[in-house]
Structures are given as structure tokens and as C-alpha cells.
Amino acid sequence: MTDADLLRSLGVDPSQLDPAPPWTPRAGAERLDGSHPCALCGQPARATGAVDVPGYGRRWLDRCMPCLTATTPRGGPRGPLADTLAVLREVARKTGVPLTIVTDES
Numbered sequence: 001m002t003d004a005d006l007l008r009s010l011g012v013d014p015s016q017l018d019p020a021p022p023w024t025p026r027a028g029a030e031r032l033d034g035s036h037p038c039a040l041c042g043q044p045a046r047a048t049g050a051v052d053v054p055g056y057g058r059r060w061l062d063r064c065m066p067c068l069t070a071t072t073p074r075g076g077p078r079g080p081l082a083d084t085l086a087v088l089r090e091v092a093r094k095t096g097v098p099l100t101i102v103t104d105e106s
């Protein structure tokens with residue numbers, strides 16, 4: 001997914017985002033002071049990242065944590081819970097680590 005695809009999927013107009021400077025190791029840290037609104041809901045942003053959209057250049061995409069969590073892909077399809085639990089139990093057994101699993105699925 002390109003940055004343009006991401007913004008389109010979020011319904012964010014890149015022209016409404018603040019211009020971002022070239023990348024540096026700590027770029028964006030100063031934006032997390034709560035003074036920038038989430039691009040999706042307007043609440044104070046607690047996460048930021050630069051997107052680079054053709055025709056607009058680098059822009060800050062500021063999001064609050066609930067919006068970031070709700071809009072971040074989970075990294076592929078989820079496997080059946082039983083398979084995941086089996087792997088966790090096997091690793092716990094092999095390492096001798098006590099395991100307690102709490103889920104909201106039956």
C-alpha cells in the first residue's frame with residue numbers, strides 16, 4: 001500500500017496535512033506534545049509519521065492512539081485461535097514457563 005493509498009483509505013486529504021521536513025532520526029518527536037490534532041477525529045495526536053504523496057511531498061500524518069490502532073493493518077490474516085494457543089502451549093512446555101491464557105473467544 002502506498003502512502004497515497006493509505007490516505008485514501010483513511011479518507012484524509014493530503015492537502016490538509018502539515019508539510020514534513022526531510023527524514024531525521026528524531027523527526028516527529030516534537031509533534032507529540034498534544035498540540036497537533038488527529039487527522040481522523042481531531043483529538044490530540046499521540047502518534048505521527050511522515051507520508052510522501054506525489055504532488056504534495058512529505059506530510060505529517062498525526063493520529064491519536066485509538067485511531068492509529070483502529071487503522072493499522074494487523075500484518076496478515078489471522079489464524080485460528082486454537083492453532084495460536086497450541087503454539088503458545090508448546091513453547092511454554094518446552095521452556096518450562098507457566099502459561100495463563102485469557103481470551104474473549106470460546
Ligand SMILES: [Zn+2]
Binds near residue numbers: 040063066068
Ligand atoms: Zn483520532
